[in-house]
Amino acid sequence: MEITVSNQNDVTVLALQGRLDGLASPQLEQRLDALLAGGARKVVLDCAALTYVSSAGLRVFLGGAKKLKSAGGRAAFAALTPAVHEVFELSGFLEVLAVHPTATAATASLT
Template identity: 90%
Template structure:
């Protein structure tokens, strides 16, 4: 999986590309932990090029959103591909996480 980071004002956008599985999820977990530790409080996870997420990926998404919220911040998920949307729906993540149709909409929700 590739992670591309960009920053707009105080919002960090992480664009995820490829597969978020048990092998790739530690990479995202470390990235999110580092952002929180560095004081970042608003993160958009752009999933427009993420074509697979496993249980390990979901755990990192939930754990990351929880850590951000505990630190007084927020995470917003954007542009789920059909495969990722299906897993979010199955696991009830659509009901508890902030999911938006685009990265721009997700960023606007955090502004």
């Protein structure tokens, strides 16, 4: 999986590309932890190019969102592909996480 990080005002946008499985999820977890330690509090996870997410990936999404909230921040998820949207729906993540149709909308929701 490839992670591209960019900043828009005080929002950190992580564009995820590829498969978020048990092998890739530690990489995302470490990146999120490092951003949090570096002071990031508003994070968008752009899933437009994310083709697959396993339970390990969902755990990192939930854990990351929880850590951000505990630190006074917020996470927003954007542009779920049909495969990822289906997994979010099955697991009830659509009901507890902030999900937006585009990265622009997700970024706007945090500013």
